[in-house]
Amino acid sequence: MSLQAALAFVLANDQTREKLRDRPLEVQRNFGLDDEEMSFLLSLDPKRLALSAAICKGRRLDRIRWGLPATITALKLAQRESLLNTFVRASWPEVKLGETSLAPRECHLFTNYLHTCEHDEISAVLSNLADFELAQLDLSLSCEASLCAQQLREHATETRTLINGHINKIDSLQVVLGKHVQLKRFNYDVMSLYQTLRRGLQCSLLKFRAIDNYVTFVKNLQMRQSIVPYRTGEILFKMLNHCKQPCSTAEMLAIAGPANEQLAIDALRDSLHRSVLLFLHVNAGPTALGPTKSRLVPTLRLTM
């Protein structure tokens, strides 16, 4: 490795910096530095080196605060902010070619780290909350989701007309889940927790009980907060999950089962304006979709 690489490790990793101070020969060996390069590293002012390392860590924390603000608030409430420091001390983001922003990746890395720290109920809530925020962040930064949401916006009038025209054929449509939608299952009621924290209210994390929780995140560029989370019932969640590939509403209703058929139809109708499903074709059947993707035009928004 080069001298520059060694310097980067010294800045990113506290242990390497400590080794440079206590066991410099080990650093020299590990990075394959010659004597001149080693004396360069050793000549660096330790205080300024530590300061620069702290600035790098501070930037990392800023990126996590930007992407996972509610999780950070919850960490404070639970008096577990030290997890942030432990995280930035124990890891660093690797270079990814073409990357233009480190923030989303830092948020992913930190969320993964929280998953590894799950040892009690509070830590499980925290890692669920981070998953919740991450789903929103990913969707907000997804070009594919934006393009889909944009098309829906552009075709809004046409869509409304089609919805009205086909409302009675709700069990015979070909649909697909829009790319502007993400479905997530949580083990805790993190949506309530998220909303409480967003309102700036104090709360105990343990108040948010362990319960299977389904959320549909929808990107809507007309909203100020472009990602809207919807609480979703288990049956509807399963129905929507089935539509990640194009399918018929008849198949969706079959998932709900005969006992829930009317509920499922109501759920489909009830959410006509939430832009979750994209209409593909009327009179659905295995061949109705056709072979090309060109028909995946979001001409009709359906329901949840």
Place this chain on the structure above:
Amino acid sequence: MVTDMVGSSTNSNRGLASLPFLGVGLAFRQALEQQIWANQASVGWLEVTAEHYMSGLPECMEALRKLLRAFPVIPHGIELSIGSDGDLDCAYVTSLAKLIEEINAPWFSDHLCFTKAGGIALGQLMPLPRTRECAMTVARKAQSLQGEVGIPFLLENIAYYLDLPSELSEAQFISEVMEHCECGLLLDLTNVFINSLNHRFDTLVFVDSIPLERVVQIHLAGGEPSQAVFMDSHSAPVHEEVFGLLRYVSDRTPNLKGISIERDGNFPASFCELECDLEAAQKISAVLYG
């Protein structure tokens, strides 16, 4: 493609001289958006962070196009890492070139530093070892990038807290880079001021030692003292000493085309504070550019 590395001051100066004069502008930040729209007449142009738009996210591009309809816009990057060992990141350069084409910008800029090394993304501007070899390498990459993108590329002097023992002073290093490429300089006067405090040098000696005829753009901002050093926090009004430096360099920078004020934190509730900075910079530059 690497273009010829001639380091001809005459060639580069001729190219820089023909760039449009933009006057005094602001670094665009989301937190300032409303104030900028409400005070459009006070803002001559906007500098946008290139990486915020390089992913091509449709809503971001729509917002950028809205800015473009109202202001001249210059892209300013933070993640090029021109000083990293090895070649430039081709995928990054392709996205950057695409953005610059969309903006139709007269020039673009990034920092004379490294932000990535040894596979680690530091996410922070770090100083380079100031050697002739390093200067040549950076100059070659800068020239290549400028050739690929097709418009002048400016390198910005950074604020640094860790001084690397080097054969050249910072001013000599900058001069050496400029000597070996035809790129321009984005002179951050606040960084000069802050570095002079943290590393104890004379700001006037510094600016007199760099090729001021290559300066196309100037950055102004306000920093803050912390425990051990003065921080380049962009969280305060521009320091009087920095305006003093602007006065000093203004009539020594024949190719100066734009001055921009950066604010990244402690955003003022009203535009008055930024307007004072804008007006002060305008007054100083108006003496020279009318």
